[in-house]
Amino acid sequence: MQTARTTPSRLAKRAHYDAATIHPILDEALFCVVSYSIDGQPMAIPTAFARKDDKLYIHGSVGSHFIRSIEQGNPVCISVMLTDGLVLAKSAFHHSVNYRSVTIFANAQKVTDETERLEALALITDHLIPGRWDDLRPTTASEMRKTTVLVFSLAEASAKVRAGGPNDEPEDEDLPTWAGVIPMQTVRLAPAPAENSLKTPLPTYLS
């Protein structure tokens, strides 16, 4: 949703407010940075998350300073960025980055319904490793008691996207410097078993 604080001061043409742009970025990115403020002092914590419909879930230890600082609903800013490439222009000034980012202004709500709490943990687990949750033993009551689940509305989310090649000054076009894009990608390498799984076959959802 476009509001004063979701409207960028620079390059507003790169801003998007539609779920069709925002949701795929949140689904591809594995981590976000949650920023909050204590008496004017900004704090920021990277964490895993998951999206469902127009809600974003995170979880943490009930004893975490971070979780306890935001669970009462004071404002947070959630930042997600995917880096698609480095953009090399003929001039330093026009170097850029191809990225897809999402910024969310929201207030945490503590999830209290046990079914929704479990579902959120399943979503976060399967966001990192699709198919994992159903392969795991049930979560115990004690584990659930140690875990806080928070939910945020995506109502005030916005995306910023840059794609494509460099935008050089007309007078720079003929310089002999190479210009273009170096694509970047995050890849998963071959799974390495733990000591307790040396003889366990790799599940199909990991291969």
Next chain:
Amino acid sequence: MQTARTTPSRLAKRAHYDAATIHPILDEALFCVVSYSIDGQPMAIPTAFARKDDKLYIHGSVGSHFIRSIEQGNPVCISVMLTDGLVLAKSAFHHSVNYRSVTIFANAQKVTDETERLEALALITDHLIPGRWDDLRPTTASEMRKTTVLVFSLAEASAKVRAGGPNDEPEDEDLPTWAGVIPMQTVRLAPAPAENSLKTPLPTYLS
């Protein structure tokens, strides 16, 4: 440096305060998230940066709301995270992430010395693309006028590092579920030339 706000509330054994741990993380990561606060409202912006000694530089447009909000020296929190792997335990509860992160509490100082400003831009450019700066035409006076360079002290920086396999409960060790680590890596793919560089040989620093 260990201070009250750089001491994590959870897993303090993962915290590090030495340059030998902090500097390599800052040198490997290409982007940081800068969080700041306006009247209690947290804001966060992902941006490129570079480290030199115990200082971190960022740059931006003189007109950017972000830059103008922090250049007077109000407190910021800078977050950097490298993701090394997903840690799959026998239980959902013990799933984790191998990461190396740095959190910096600092206040921006506007760099005014023209030599230091230019050096900072060279550092930021070469941090993204080592060797690039010397291949570029000189930055113009007009480009420099449009650019603000900010510097932050690393005095109150801390790192958090998790490495290794899952830590399972003793009673879970024999479960038939596969446990281990899925390593993750960010890779650069083959450079794609812009229209204006189709006939330009790829420089050695890119190959």
